[in-house]
Amino acid sequence: xxxxxxxxxxxxxxxxxxxxxxxxxxxxxxxxxxxxxxxxxxxxxxxxxxxxxxxxxxxxxxxxxxxxxxxxxxxxxxxxxxxxxxxxxxxxxxxxxxxxxxxxxxxxxxxxxxxxxxxxxxxxxxxxxxxxxxxxxxxxxxxxxxxxxxxxxxxxxxxxxxxxxxxxxxxxxxxxxxxxxxxxxxxxxxxxxxxxxxxxxxxxxxxxxxxxxxxxxxxxxxxxxxxxxxxxxxxxxxxxxxxxxxxxxxxxxxxxxxxxxxxxxxxxxxxxxxxxxxxxxxxxxxxxxxxxxxxxxxxxxxxxxxxxxxxxxxxxxxxxxxxxxxxxxxxxxxxxxxxxxxxxxxxxxxxxxxxxxxxxxxxxxxxxxxxxxxxxxxxxxxxxxxxxxxxxxxxxxxxxxxxxxxxxxxxxxxxxxxxxxxxxxxxxxxxxxxxxxxxxxxxxxxxxxxxxxxxxxxxxx
Numbered sequence: 001x002x003x004x005x006x007x008x009x010x011x012x013x014x015x016x017x018x019x020x021x022x023x024x025x026x027x028x029x030x031x032x033x034x035x036x037x038x039x040x041x042x043x044x045x046x047x048x049x050x051x052x053x054x055x056x057x058x059x060x061x062x063x064x065x066x067x068x069x070x071x072x073x074x075x076x077x078x079x080x081x082x083x084x085x086x087x088x089x090x091x092x093x094x095x096x097x098x099x100x101x102x103x104x105x106x107x108x109x110x111x112x113x114x115x116x117x118x119x120x121x122x123x124x125x126x127x128x129x130x131x132x133x134x135x136x137x138x139x140x141x142x143x144x145x146x147x148x149x150x151x152x153x154x155x156x157x158x159x160x161x162x163x164x165x166x167x168x169x170x171x172x173x174x175x176x177x178x179x180x181x182x183x184x185x186x187x188x189x190x191x192x193x194x195x196x197x198x199x200x201x202x203x204x205x206x207x208x209x210x211x212x213x214x215x216x217x218x219x220x221x222x223x224x225x226x227x228x229x230x231x232x233x234x235x236x237x238x239x240x241x242x243x244x245x246x247x248x249x250x251x252x253x254x255x256x257x258x259x260x261x262x263x264x265x266x267x268x269x270x271x272x273x274x275x276x277x278x279x280x281x282x283x284x285x286x287x288x289x290x291x292x293x294x295x296x297x298x299x300x301x302x303x304x305x306x307x308x309x310x311x312x313x314x315x316x317x318x319x320x321x322x323x324x325x326x327x328x329x330x331x332x333x334x335x336x337x338x339x340x341x342x343x344x345x346x347x348x349x350x351x352x353x354x355x356x357x358x359x360x361x362x363x364x365x366x367x368x369x370x371x372x373x374x375x376x377x378x379x380x381x382x383x384x385x386x387x388x389x390x391x392x393x394x395x396x397x398x399x400x401x402x403x404x405x406x407x408x409x410x411x412x413x414x415x416x417x418x419x420x421x422x423x424x425x426x427x428x429x430x431x432x433x434x435x436x437x438x439x440x441x442x443x444x445x446x447x448x449x450x451x452x453x454x455x456x457x458x459x460x461x
Contacts, residue, residue, distance in 0.1 A: 059387020266444020285450025
């Protein structure tokens with residue numbers, strides 16, 4: 001079981017690694033391909049669009065068609081798309097490969113999580129496995145900064161080629177270790193539900209990430225939102241009437257699962273905004289090299305690796321809500337401290353405290369939300385629960401990042417990605433975006449805290 005866990009951890013590590021390596025390379029890509037800040041977000045949101053749009057379909061497909069086949073095929077597609085991404089010369093083709101990789105990750109991520117939750121017994125064993133899984137996933141996000149800095153220092157294309165051999169190793173070992181399984185769910189495939197839900201997610205994310213460029217009240221934006229709402233309404237009607245739904249709507253009555261999803265949105269959304277701003281500001285305005293920028297935020301990854309293994313013990317002792325609260329509190333404090341940043345920052349006083357607190361927040365929130373989202377869920381719906389969690393995080397982070405970009409664009413007349421803009425001017429434009437990301441973290445903290453206080457109030461009656 002633990003050898004199998006290692007393979008699943010490697011696949012999750014790849015998802016985080018690829019996302020953050022691409023983030024580090026954004027300034028270099030923008031300079032070579034002549035992309036603005038609004039266009040650069042598509043390097044990130046192209047991935048998120050595929051990931052968020054297909055996650056629920058990926059998780060449920062694993063339940064219906066077998067986890068082994070879905071996991072291995074998606075991993076192979078990820079490797080091929082990574083190779084193509086490092087070879088293309090056109091910005092549009094680059095974004096397309098990012099989208100394909102996001103779709104592939106939408107199948108590997110929930111499938112890998114559901115393999116763990118159906119292999120390891122609920123309780124101490126599963127908590128330990130998920131804590132280890134979290135270490136690899138979160139360390140992929142953090143180490144991607146280091147590898148991204150190293151690869152971008154050579155050529156930004158290497159940030160897209162670097163995951164290829166890792167994906168191939170995971171695929172080869174996975175063929176040997178991932179056990180054959182029978183479909184966990186019975187019944188037919190909800191094709192209409194899959195089409196309407198995936199279409200709604202794609203339209204929602206696409207509309208949100210394009211709105212900052214064309215305007216939130218533009219006809220295309222309003223039509224996009226309307227189409228997303230209509231598709232979601234059709235999806236709900238279909239799921240209520242069909243015998244074997246893609247998403248059993250009753251699962252949303254699980255309050256703990258819903259709160260775990262909200263915590264994931266707060267975590268990944270606020271971090272996406274923070275990382276986007278930091279990457280551009282440090283490299284473009286402060287003239288830091290990609291490696292210098294990566295080393296500056298290295299404590300985030302180090303603390304995730306060091307602290308995440310203890311998260312399982314904390315969850316076992318205190319339960320998931322207190323651990324989530326502690327994580328989001330640490331994340332919020334870190335981002336609040338970062339608002340003190342000026343155009344001549346002192347690393348020890350202005351940057352290091354934030355990286356430490358953000359690292360602790362990530363290490364505590366990521367595993368506890370994963371445990372809470374899947375606890376008490378039947379084996380045949382583990383893929384669905386995992387898909388819901390990942391979807392909320394990815395779609396939420398796409399929305400937060402798009403709104404952050406819109407706020408930045410509306411706070412000044414110049415493009416902050418321009419090398420001509422002074423550090424003071426850029427920071428003034430970026431600060432409202434940082435504030436917005438901090439607010440998202442605080443809202444997530446408030447939701448979990450209120451739920452915990454209500455639960456304890458009922459218990460004392």
